[in-house]
Amino acid sequence: MPRGSPAARPTRPAVEEPACPSDLGEYPDLESVPYGGSEPLVPEGAVEITACEVPGTGSSPAGLSGPRVLTLGVSDIVRVINSLPSYQTGLGVRSPQPSGDARELRCTAVYRDHELAFVLRYPDRQPVTVYTDVNCRVAVSDGRGRGLDTALLTTFFDRYRTQLVARTPPESVPTPTCAGSIPTSRLRLTPDRSGLDDRISVDNPGQSPQLPTRLVAVTACRYEVGDSAARLTGQRSEWMDAAEALRPTVNAAFDRARTTTCGGYPGYPPPTAFDALLVADATGATAEFWLRRAPCPALISGKRTGVRPSDALVAAIDGLLGPPGR
Template sequence: MTHEDEDIRFLLTEAVPPLAPPPDRVGAVARRVRRRRRRLSAGTALAVALTVGVGVGGVQILAGGDHPPAPRAATQATIREARCPVDLREFPNLESARYGDSEPLVPGGALEITACEVPNPAGRQDHGRTAPRVLTTGVGDIVRALNSLPPHQTMGGAGSPAAVERSLRCTAVAYDRELAYVLRYHDRQPVTVYTSANCRVAVSGAQGRGLDPALFATFLDRYRAQIVAQTPPATIPTPACASRIPTSRLRLTPGRSGLDDQVSANNPSKDPQLPSKLVAVVACRYEVGEASARLIGQDSDRDDADALRPFLNTAFDQGKVTSCGSYPGYPPPAVLDSLIVADATGATAEFWLRRTPCQALVGGRSSGVTPTDALVAALDRRLGPPPTR
């Protein structure tokens, strides 16, 4: 190549600008990835900031201003259910109570009162403890009765104050059980009133009162009325006569063998013997043989059942205790009438009227009493005259 040729190539090279390098596609992709990551990081930081801001100060923002959040409302303390004492070890020391105050023994406004029979291990043989009785109607009457108890211990009957002494005057009768009353409230814990039949006192907390024996009777009156109101008469079945009774059982008084008597569970004083209206009655007549008494007549009634109640109550109230059939060696009756009644609470009770060779009316676990002529005549109108033997 001559010098002229080199000069011409140089002029051509300088006259044309250099070509741009090919685009760097890998670098472009990397730059886009970095920009996207920066945008995501910024968005995430903003979201975290907003979340923390709402969590920490959101309540203030929603409430307006910089006021601190309102404190949570205090939850009401749980009110415990009423619980009967298990035994006498849960009873307080009666002598340590304060007697003579005029303050109410229990607060007003109770929703219900439970009467609890608390067994006494030192008592006589127990024939079965009645389940707790829960009173929900007439509760105010019992609250007033509790707050009207005499301020001091009473002995020898209600209203007969004992002499003021440093210690209580108590008897030593081995009662099978003692009574406690548990009052339940809507807005306070239950209140328990412990009573002592031996010392004739009632104690609640640090306060003591004298015990009126009519307190439990008043409670049972309201309790029976509550059951009657809740029990439709049509749901109470008519009792039925047993086809046979073992003669050996008839040789013993109910005090030894015992007759069915659900009524007395809510009427322990048996004054009167049948306190509630009768809704059904069945009269059964038996002819007594060597081994068993055989049913020979019966009459049931629902329409006029209560007509027998005054005859039975009067007979037990006025009758005198008799030895007729009162010990195992006494001969069984030749003819026996049995009365089974159901009262308006649904409870039943059975009564025996021994007809020959001697007359005695027995019921529950009581000794026999001489029947009244009115009761005997009322039974004969239902069953006819007894057969002669």
């Protein structure tokens, strides 16, 4: 090198952009992964974590949520990942033998059309993917495995909802509107067959509480059911503090609630009268609840089996719409 020439600087390898797995075929073989150990599962220093809903091989990604990118509280999620138990004792997971070897991996047979993978982005190293499997209750990264703790899911989605609230002006959240009519045939099906709109549960997979984030707007709708359609007969909306005041009542109605067969198999009878409650929270997400009034009472949400409605929730809805039949 000629005298006075600047020394060549070492080139840093280009950092790839994080990418979600396209299907479960990209997952590592869970049976061949060694489980245990106390070393960190992922490196410190991540600046972004993306939660990916990965469809099963041959499954359609339609209906799954897109990637959720978290930049707030990333270090909290890294700590949870590195604190996952070496072995998850109990159903469906390896636990250590006295010899130190792991038992055969056991998984439940419950069908799931997707699993969650977490892709960590770093400023100075390649992305790292943590693959989770709820049926086997394990998390795997870079050829090593740990037991899966639900704290990973709850902590991630808690931080993600907080990030959404910080970035969503309340005035930008539309007030839910009542449908003018609903086909009576749809009212014959319980939600586990047809489903109600529930975008809030997408970022609240544990649904405990049912509504985890403060409410911005609520709309109550009352319907009269005919042979072919239920027609809107009354509605009322509330905003901000008045809407938020209803949230504890809704949550309490689902807390330790008892299920009911009202409107279920074998007849799937439609209600002769029912109300709907539509809510929008501070993340901008919405959810719909049905309160069957007659001939039997049931509170229905999402794809959950109906529960017996609480007196407090019935009174709250009647406070908005007036007593039935008025």
